[in-house]
Amino acid sequence: MMLVLITETPEEGSRIAGRLVAQAIKQTPALRLGLAAGNTPIGLYQNLVDLHRTTRLDFAHVRLFSLDEFIGLPSDSPNSYHRFFHQHLLDHVNFDPAHLHLLNGQAEQDIVSYCVSYERLIRNQGGIDLQILGIGQNGHLGFNEPGSSLNSRTRRSLLSASTKYNLARAFDSESVPEWAVTMGLGAIREAQTLLLLALGAHKAEIVAKALEGPLSAFIPASSIQLHPSVVLVLDRHAAGSLNNQDYYLQQSSQVMENNHWFLEPSFMQVAQTGLPAKP
Numbered sequence: 001m002m003l004v005l006i007t008e009t010p011e012e013g014s015r016i017a018g019r020l021v022a023q024a025i026k027q028t029p030a031l032r033l034g035l036a037a038g039n040t041p042i043g044l045y046q047n048l049v050d051l052h053r054t055t056r057l058d059f060a061h062v063r064l065f066s067l068d069e070f071i072g073l074p075s076d077s078p079n080s081y082h083r084f085f086h087q088h089l090l091d092h093v094n095f096d097p098a099h100l101h102l103l104n105g106q107a108e109q110d111i112v113s114y115c116v117s118y119e120r121l122i123r124n125q126g127g128i129d130l131q132i133l134g135i136g137q138n139g140h141l142g143f144n145e146p147g148s149s150l151n152s153r154t155r156r157s158l159l160s161a162s163t164k165y166n167l168a169r170a171f172d173s174e175s176v177p178e179w180a181v182t183m184g185l186g187a188i189r190e191a192q193t194l195l196l197l198a199l200g201a202h203k204a205e206i207v208a209k210a211l212e213g214p215l216s217a218f219i220p221a222s223s224i225q226l227h228p229s230v231v232l233v234l235d236r237h238a239a240g241s242l243n244n245q246d247y248y249l250q251q252s253s254q255v256m257e258n259n260h261w262f263l264e265p266s267f268m269q270v271a272q273t274g275l276p277a278k279p
């Protein structure tokens with residue numbers, strides 16, 4: 001199912017998304033977790049770090065993968081996603097480096113065979129259980145820009161002008177790369193559950209297009225409509241342009257009430273099999 005949870009504030013959205021990921025780790029200590037970068041999931045990672053500190057949430061067995069990376073940035077660049085994951089999560093939790101598989105934008109291998117080997121690695125590990133996702137303002141997922149095949153595979157992707165424009169603000173003096181490597185939309189959909197987080201009014205229009213608009217390569221994130229098990233966590237601003245908002249609020253109140261959860265035994269299972277009746 002497509003489970004849409006709408007929260008009052010972005011902080012609450014990050015907290016709930018963090019708790020969902022933590023719940024998945026507690027139930028499956030060797031969870032295969034797909035990480036996404038961008039501003040949106042920073043609060044989610046902060047919540048995971050807090051839970052690691054306060055409840056000893058254990059990352060020792062979690063297998064970590066990443067969704068995308070810039071090509072050609074020096075390894076010490078503050079703008080690489082490699083650095084991002086270390087800064088916001090990895091430097092603060094007890095992950096095992098042997099279980100860390102971040103896409104490498106400087107792979108020496110030919111890019112086509114590198115992408116094939118990355119997908120093979122994921123398959124050999126049994127596939128991704130839970131994939132964290134954000135959404136670009138132009139509808140991209142990872143770096144699958146508008147025009148990406150809905151069944152695309154992991155590959156090198158040319159960044160669009162709008163993506164480069166949005167990234168430029170964060171890049172300071174370094175120029176935004178032309179290319180990135182990204183898991184394809186088809187590869188992303190092979191994850192068992194997708195957890196998409198969108199926060200803020202600037203995401204409202206694209207969230208509505210992705211969730212309620214026609215399935216289209218022009219809105220790559222609309223490809224989540226094809227997935228059988230998706231959880232979206234939106235704050236009320238990001239949810240602001242949804243036509244079906246009342247129904248989603250009804251869904252939200254079914255699972256969240258006075259800070260109480262009805263997502264037992266597991267939200268991933270609920271996303272697959274449907275909402276349980278409220279006790």
Ligand code: GLP
Nearest residue numbers: 037038039040134135136142143
């Ligand atoms: C980035 C990443 C995406 C991310 C998106 C949204 O460029 N490639 O994986 O989801 O754009 O970013 P933000 O969360 O900063 O809005």
